[in-house]
Amino acid sequence: MPGMCGTCPVRRLALFKPLQDEEVALTQCYRVDARYVESGEAIYRQGDTGSEVYTLYDGWACLSQRTADGSRQILEFLLPGDFFGFQPGPCGDGRIHSAHAITAVSLCVFTCDGLLEMFRGHVDLGMRLTWMTARDEAIAHEHLVSLGRRSARERIAHLLLELFYRVRMRQPGSERVSKIDFPLTQEQIADACGLTNIHVNRTLTALKNEKLLMLKDKILTIPDPDRLAAAANSSRDFAANRSIL
Amino acid sequence: MPGMCGTCPVRRLALFKPLQDEEVALTQCYRVDARYVESGEAIYRQGDTGSEVYTLYDGWACLSQRTADGSRQILEFLLPGDFFGFQPGPCGDGRIHSAHAITAVSLCVFTCDGLLEMFRGHVDLGMRLTWMTARDEAIAHEHLVSLGRRSARERIAHLLLELFYRVRMRQPGSERVSKIDFPLTQEQIADACGLTNIHVNRTLTALKNEKLLMLKDKILTIPDPDRLAAAANSSRDFAANRSIL
DNA sequence: CGCGCCGTTGAGCCCGTTCAAAAAGTGTGG
DNA sequence: CCACACTTTTTGAACGGGCTCAACGGCGCG
Numbered sequence: 001m002p003g004m005c006g007t008c009p010v011r012r013l014a015l016f017k018p019l020q021d022e023e024v025a026l027t028q029c030y031r032v033d034a035r036y037v038e039s040g041e042a043i044y045r046q047g048d049t050g051s052e053v054y055t056l057y058d059g060w061a062c063l064s065q066r067t068a069d070g071s072r073q074i075l076e077f078l079l080p081g082d083f084f085g086f087q088p089g090p091c092g093d094g095r096i097h098s099a100h101a102i103t104a105v106s107l108c109v110f111t112c113d114g115l116l117e118m119f120r121g122h123v124d125l126g127m128r129l130t131w132m133t134a135r136d137e138a139i140a141h142e143h144l145v146s147l148g149r150r151s152a153r154e155r156i157a158h159l160l161l162e163l164f165y166r167v168r169m170r171q172p173g174s175e176r177v178s179k180i181d182f183p184l185t186q187e188q189i190a191d192a193c194g195l196t197n198i199h200v201n202r203t204l205t206a207l208k209n210e211k212l213l214m215l216k217d218k219i220l221t222i223p224d225p226d227r228l229a230a231a232a233n234s235s236r237d238f239a240a241n242r243s244i245l
Numbered sequence: 246m247p248g249m250c251g252t253c254p255v256r257r258l259a260l261f262k263p264l265q266d267e268e269v270a271l272t273q274c275y276r277v278d279a280r281y282v283e284s285g286e287a288i289y290r291q292g293d294t295g296s297e298v299y300t301l302y303d304g305w306a307c308l309s310q311r312t313a314d315g316s317r318q319i320l321e322f323l324l325p326g327d328f329f330g331f332q333p334g335p336c337g338d339g340r341i342h343s344a345h346a347i348t349a350v351s352l353c354v355f356t357c358d359g360l361l362e363m364f365r366g367h368v369d370l371g372m373r374l375t376w377m378t379a380r381d382e383a384i385a386h387e388h389l390v391s392l393g394r395r396s397a398r399e400r401i402a403h404l405l406l407e408l409f410y411r412v413r414m415r416q417p418g419s420e421r422v423s424k425i426d427f428p429l430t431q432e433q434i435a436d437a438c439g440l441t442n443i444h445v446n447r448t449l450t451a452l453k454n455e456k457l458l459m460l461k462d463k464i465l466t467i468p469d470p471d472r473l474a475a476a477a478n479s480s481r482d483f484a485a486n487r488s489i490l
Numbered sequence: 491c492g493c494g495c496c497g498t499t500g501a502g503c504c505c506g507t508t509c510a511a512a513a514a515g516t517g518t519g520g
Numbered sequence: 521c522c523a524c525a526c527t528t529t530t531t532g533a534a535c536g537g538g539c540t541c542a543a544c545g546g547c548g549c550g
Contacts, residue, residue, distance in 0.1 A: 046480075063386075065386060065387075065389075065390050065480050066480060067390060067394050067395065067478045067479070067480045068478050068479055068480060069478050071394045072394070073389055073390040073393040073394045075386045075389055075390075076386075086375075086379055087379060087383070088376050088377075088379040088380035088382075088383055089376070089380075096383055096386070097386060116372065119368055119371065119372065120368055123364055123365055123368065123371065126364065126368065126371035126372065126375065127361065127364065127371065129375055130331075130371065130374050130375045130378055131333050131334070132333075133375055133378040133379050133382060134331055134332060134333040134378050135333035135334075136382055137333075137378060137381055137382040137385055138332070138333055138341055140382055140385040140386060140389060141308075141310060141320045141321075141341070141342060141385060142310075143389055144310075144318055144320055144385060144388055144389060144392060145310050145312060145318040145320075147389060147392035147393050147439060148318040148392050148436075148437075148438070148439030149312050149316045149317070149318045149439060150312065151505080151506095152505075152506070185527090185528065185529090186528075186529070187527095187528080191393075192393075193393070194392060194393030194394060195506075195507095196506075196507060196508085197528085197529085198506090198507080198508085198529095198530090198531095199505085199506055199507075201528095201529060201530060201531090202506095202530090202531090203506095205530080233312050233313050233314050234312070234313055235291075235310050235311060235312045235313060396537080396538095397537075397538070430495090430496065430497090431496075431497070432496080440538075440539090441538075441539060441540085442496090442497085443497095443498085443499090443538090443539080443540085444537085444538055444539070446496095446497060446498060446499090447498085447499085447538095448538095450498080
């Protein structure tokens, strides 16, 4: 469970990174809650009217949206330190997407109003939020390229590489590690890549057979990220774009 | 060509909306240029190192990205008043996508540094930028749902509806108008929807035959938006979500 | 008139889907 | 420890939406 913001281990990546210690103490006043959500449960749902915003403290989560006919598209995977729940338009309109815990998850909860209040005193905080939102948009854009212009094989390779780098970057000093914890089911990969779980299975099996990656017991191993990147038909050099992951 | 910011007709929708008149005068100091770009020309390209940011003053533009094998995905269409060019990470890194003029286009150009400078004095401006970025992200998310989970017919219906509402909203007092100027080629629709121009042609012909829309001489007519929305398998009620368009 | 761009139409193929079923975990309670 | 239910992964067979390749028509423009 999250403790005091002053000792927060994810602050290095989080919204409140630019603040000085005494300023972090201030955020305590606006943090309304620390919350634990079970694996598979919703944090909020499409249509809900809450205006809370969140920093993911521990675990994996995702944002998703459903079409009128009920099929699901995963918009974004969330890792520790990621900020989410901020919406365009007046705070208090209905949520435009859902957020679900993938693993069991710990959250820091803030009110949207409190966030705006904090901005008045700390311009850097506002800049940081804008950057993080722009980063999310850049990741969304990369996914758009995947869904629009890449084959199933390329999409899956690309998603796994993205998550590989994002997870690894959160573990300081692990630049050469080739294994990460990877809790996603094949169905979740499918819903993110715009494919069926069946086709994900076949394609993943093919990638494993070619030794481009290993995935077993929720552990993902990528022996040669550059080789996998070549199979991903990437538009961008992941290693060179760490800042946006 | 854009004139003085104080008399700017797109300010109603633009980044600088929250400013008082005397503050708008200040933005003049940071606006480095007004620029005209010919139809089809690039405003900036993937990989470029410029750190300018832009408000589209007149015309249509788009953001796009290319995969390693050269195919193009359009990420977003830009209409008058839209702000673009802001990137995550330190200003000055290479552009992660390209921006092209679709029609002839007029731009207001600012430096990224100037923008940050303005934020120090005007917190509302920072909030406004964050909101606009979050709005762009929401549109990108909606496109992700299209590319991932909708059929060609639904994608095209959805895109045309989105643009219809976005354009119409920019013309105050035109809530009941059913025609808009629509300069896109079928190939541009294809690159936005993740389809081939050929299949866009066939699908568009089908939608026209069903009288769900008319498209001729760069004029798009949607006689009954609700009926088209039903064909779009929409995840959200467009009319109810004007704020994010 | 000739050229390029854009839109249109036809035929055949392939990637990814659908439907179906079985095998392999995973957690729960007796 | 096993029986049971449930989720996740795996495999097979057939279908189909959208792609590829190819050709033609219309329109604006030099």
